[in-house]
Amino acid sequence: MTAALTQILAHLLGRLPIGWLQLIHKPGRFAAAVAGVAFANLLVLMQLGFLGALTGSIALPYRALEADILIQSSDANTLQDGSPLPRARMLEALAVPGVASATTVHVGRLDWRQPNGSNVNLDVLGINPGMPSLRLPEVEAARPLLAVGSFALVDRTTRGLDPVLRARLEAGGTQRFEANGHGVTVTGTFSIGGGFGADGYLVVSDQTFLRLFRNRSPGAPNLVLLRATPGEDIAALVGRIHAALPTGDVMVRSVMEAAAADTTFQTTRRPVGIIFGFGVAIGVLVGGIIVYQVLSTDVADHIREYATFKAMGYGRGTFLSIVLEEAMILALAGVVPGALAAAALYAGISAITGLPLALEAPRLASVFVGTVLLCLLSGTVATRRLARADPAELF
Amino acid sequence: MSAPPAIAVTRLNHAFGVGEAERQVLFDVALEIPRGALVVLMGASGSGKTTLLTLLGCLREVQQGSVRVLGTELNDASEQVMVALRRRFGFIFQAHNLHESLTALQNVRMGLDVHGPAPGADDAAAHVLRLLGLGERLDYKPRRLSGGQKQRVAVARALVGNPEVVFADEPTAALDKESGFEVVALLRRLAKQRGTTTLMVTHDTRILDLADRIIVMEDGRVKEGG
Ligand SMILES: Nc1ncnc2c1ncn2[C@@H]1O[C@H](COP(=O)(O)OP(=O)(O)O)[C@@H](O)[C@H]1O
Numbered sequence: 001m002t003a004a005l006t007q008i009l010a011h012l013l014g015r016l017p018i019g020w021l022q023l024i025h026k027p028g029r030f031a032a033a034v035a036g037v038a039f040a041n042l043l044v045l046m047q048l049g050f051l052g053a054l055t056g057s058i059a060l061p062y063r064a065l066e067a068d069i070l071i072q073s074s075d076a077n078t079l080q081d082g083s084p085l086p087r088a089r090m091l092e093a094l095a096v097p098g099v100a101s102a103t104t105v106h107v108g109r110l111d112w113r114q115p116n117g118s119n120v121n122l123d124v125l126g127i128n129p130g131m132p133s134l135r136l137p138e139v140e141a142a143r144p145l146l147a148v149g150s151f152a153l154v155d156r157t158t159r160g161l162d163p164v165l166r167a168r169l170e171a172g173g174t175q176r177f178e179a180n181g182h183g184v185t186v187t188g189t190f191s192i193g194g195g196f197g198a199d200g201y202l203v204v205s206d207q208t209f210l211r212l213f214r215n216r217s218p219g220a221p222n223l224v225l226l227r228a229t230p231g232e233d234i235a236a237l238v239g240r241i242h243a244a245l246p247t248g249d250v251m252v253r254s255v256m257e258a259a260a261a262d263t264t265f266q267t268t269r270r271p272v273g274i275i276f277g278f279g280v281a282i283g284v285l286v287g288g289i290i291v292y293q294v295l296s297t298d299v300a301d302h303i304r305e306y307a308t309f310k311a312m313g314y315g316r317g318t319f320l321s322i323v324l325e326e327a328m329i330l331a332l333a334g335v336v337p338g339a340l341a342a343a344a345l346y347a348g349i350s351a352i353t354g355l356p357l358a359l360e361a362p363r364l365a366s367v368f369v370g371t372v373l374l375c376l377l378s379g380t381v382a383t384r385r386l387a388r389a390d391p392a393e394l395f
Numbered sequence: 396m397s398a399p400p401a402i403a404v405t406r407l408n409h410a411f412g413v414g415e416a417e418r419q420v421l422f423d424v425a426l427e428i429p430r431g432a433l434v435v436l437m438g439a440s441g442s443g444k445t446t447l448l449t450l451l452g453c454l455r456e457v458q459q460g461s462v463r464v465l466g467t468e469l470n471d472a473s474e475q476v477m478v479a480l481r482r483r484f485g486f487i488f489q490a491h492n493l494h495e496s497l498t499a500l501q502n503v504r505m506g507l508d509v510h511g512p513a514p515g516a517d518d519a520a521a522h523v524l525r526l527l528g529l530g531e532r533l534d535y536k537p538r539r540l541s542g543g544q545k546q547r548v549a550v551a552r553a554l555v556g557n558p559e560v561v562f563a564d565e566p567t568a569a570l571d572k573e574s575g576f577e578v579v580a581l582l583r584r585l586a587k588q589r590g591t592t593t594l595m596v597t598h599d600t601r602i603l604d605l606a607d608r609i610i611v612m613e614d615g616r617v618k619e620g621g
């Protein structure tokens with residue numbers, strides 16, 4: 001096995017693969033170094049995975065909105081946190097040419113004590129059942145039902161959803177529950193996907209919403225959803241609506257813009273995003289330090305051999321290429337187990353939390369390239385010790 | 396002799412340290428070694444033999460005087476010139492200085508690869524090792540070789556590239572009398588076959604019979620044979 005690899009490397013390098021031979025000469029140290037690189041890779045991939053899940057899950061509810069343009073209170077950073085805005089804004093927007101239809105959504109947060117006794121925390125979306133509001137076929141189909149009573153649909157991917165309950169709902173059963181003194185019957189499910197905020201989503205009619213949240217008023221929703229007439233330039237339309245509305249209290253943005261701004265906010269201004277970003281930096285640092293340590297120790301250990309090679313007429317380039325060869329081998333050998341471990345953990349965490357964790361090819365590729373670059377950088381720094389290899393000291 | 400000598404040294408002085416600590420160790424050294432000769436360098440410990448060898452071998456910069464090796468002046472020579480010259484030398488150190496991660500064959504190949512990749516490198520390296528009686532040990536790493544075997548691998552590494560000058564500093568010090576003599580006899584045989592110039596530091600009196608010339612140093616000066 002190693003003999004075959006030696007052959008291949010000799011062929012690739014056009015010289016004896018001294019770096020490789022040095023590494024496998026000390027299998028214990030080699031394994032530790034590879035484990036270190038793999039660990040750093042795993043660390044970075046996990047953090048990027050969480051960061052990706054965070055940004056992915058932020059986009060999910062925006063994608064579910066049946067809208068081109070979103071009006072929110074100007075203090076809103078996310079779909080959930082803005083103040084209510086006057087319903088009059090919807091009517092003003094509707095008067096702008098190019099706006100085909102408009103509807104409002106109330107957003108609130110609710111704790112639901114499930115039949116199995118556990119609590120889940122839900123973002124409640126109160127929609128006008130007379131209008132399409134969400135691009136979710138189950139919700140569309142249930143609109144007539146939502147209109148006639150206190151009915152609700154729950155996100156089946158809700159984190160911590162009672163599995164017995166979910167099975168019953170998916171089989172067509174119902175579940176009545178009481179919240180804030182009002183009884184609601186869950187009649188079915190849909191899927192938006194879990195996030196880092198609430199555990200999941202609950203969709204009800206605006207009437208039901210107002211019974212669940214007694215301090216909210218029908219004239220003050222959280223979101224105004226606008227559809228443009230087909231073929232309309234959304235950016236231009238946003239500008240016209242913006243001009244038509246009184247300044248100051250609301251933001252008018254395309255849904256995509258709003259999702260992007262939310263993502264930026266949550267990844268850079270909220271602790272959760274900052275922590276994951278910090279985790280990536282720590283992983284990079286740990287990986288760099290491990291590789292530097294291994295390579296510079298290796299250079300120090302072989303200083304006499306390198307001095308001998310210098311005496312024989314080998315130049316600086318040879319030593320740099322030996323160390324970079326080692327760096328490349330560590331990078332390649334570390335990436336594979338690191339990625340495999342990350343894939344396993346992704347699958348596990350995704351199954352437990354419902355977070356959209358996926359080991360996407362671009363992420364894997366950038367981590368791989370980053371690992372190689374970092375290893376090469378560490379290797380180059382490690383060769384500074386080579387200056388101490390003085391062939392005159394050999395005799 | 397009409398051909399230029401392999402090594403010609405005149406008025407060579409060398410000192411270690413600077414200022415207060417400066418200590419001169421070579422004084423007005425002059426010597427001439429013709430091509431193809433096997434010259435033994437003798438002298439008490441500390442008399443400057445190793446220092447002289449490292450200067451001639453382009454491992455140390457010449458401070459004062461003239462050193463011409465293979466027709467090139469080393470005083471003020473650039474690093475590139477020194478490195479290029481080293482490739483035409485073979486070094487045998489007191490310690491074998493083999494690379495522990497490489498097999499005997501791979502160690503010997505290092506002496507060949509410095510001249511660039513060549514198709515028959517493994518065969519050439521194996522050939523020299525067989526000449527030295529190590530045909531059965533080609534794939535052994537140094538750890539599994541005896542002291543004498545290791546030194547013979549080092550000799551093979553020095554000789555495989557057909558060097559024009561071989562510098563050997565007490566190559567037999569780590570060996571018993573028997574294998575020490577064997578190694579030197581072999582060096583001499585190869586020197587005569589290939590016309591290699593050999594400069595060897597040794598205390599081994601039995602080896603003196605094999606030398607074409609003996610240079611004796613004392614307190615940094617050539618006392619005899621320069
Ligand atoms: N790198 C060095 N720095 C300072 N002094 C040295 C160094 N190398 C050798 N010397 C001194 O130079 C003198 C000659 O040493 P050396 O050439 O090794 O002698 P020999 O090889 O004949 O034993 C000794 O006194 C030794 O201490």
Ligand SMILES: [Mg+2]
Nearest residue numbers: 395444445564
């Ligand atoms: Mg000495």
